[in-house]
Amino acid sequence: MPELKVSAIREGTVIDHIPAGKGLKVIEILKLGKLSNGGAVLLAINVPSKKLGRKDIVKVEGKFLSEEEVNKIALVAPTATVNIIRDYEVVEKFKVEIPDVIEGILRCANPNCITHYEYVTTKFYVISREPLKVRCHYCERTMEEEEILANL
Ligand SMILES: [Zn+2]
Structure with missing residues (x-):
């Protein structure tokens, strides 16, 4: 084709x-x-x-x-x-490649996370690529694909 x-x-x-x-x-x-x-x-x-x-x-x-x-x-x-x-x-x-650490481009889904109150750059560790899963450096909240896409 x-x-x-x-x-x-x-x-x-x-x-x-x-x-x-x-x-x-x-x-x-x-x-x-x-x-x-x-x-x-x-x-x-x-x-x-x-x-x-x-x-x-x-x-x-x-x-x-x-x-x-x-x-x-x-x-x-x-x-x-x-x-x-x-x-x-x-x-x-x-x-494109999903980096090991994601800084600054994602908001944390935990409303109590310090990143919503203090002026700090968000930081997440990629713990799985398929399915996509990341963990917040500050509050350790784990976010899966749906939440990640909603917080980009
Ligand atoms: Zn957090």
Whole structure:
């Protein structure tokens, strides 16, 4: 089956191999709905994929991702690959990876956790990747995928 063609972008980022149904969440956590550079954001849902059966793809014009943003994607879409596009060509391609320690990008689900009262950077240890499970450094609360996605 030929690859489905979605309009190409000149400069920016293509986030490929997102599990089907998670593309919107990727757009939400990266706040792509309010891109300050006015670049186009394209979302393809349920694209046939050899690896995943079905996948979502997000293309973002004129934006390159920070390490923090890549780590956020990894939590939502651990299978994702990131393609950096310059002048319509893929100049760099890498797979996202869930780090061992997640700092600053996740809120703790425990309302009594010190991170909600003091100005400290949140810190979680990844205790399982499949299924995703993390533990708060401060209150030791364990959070599973659903809670993690709700607190990104
Ligand atoms: Zn906590």
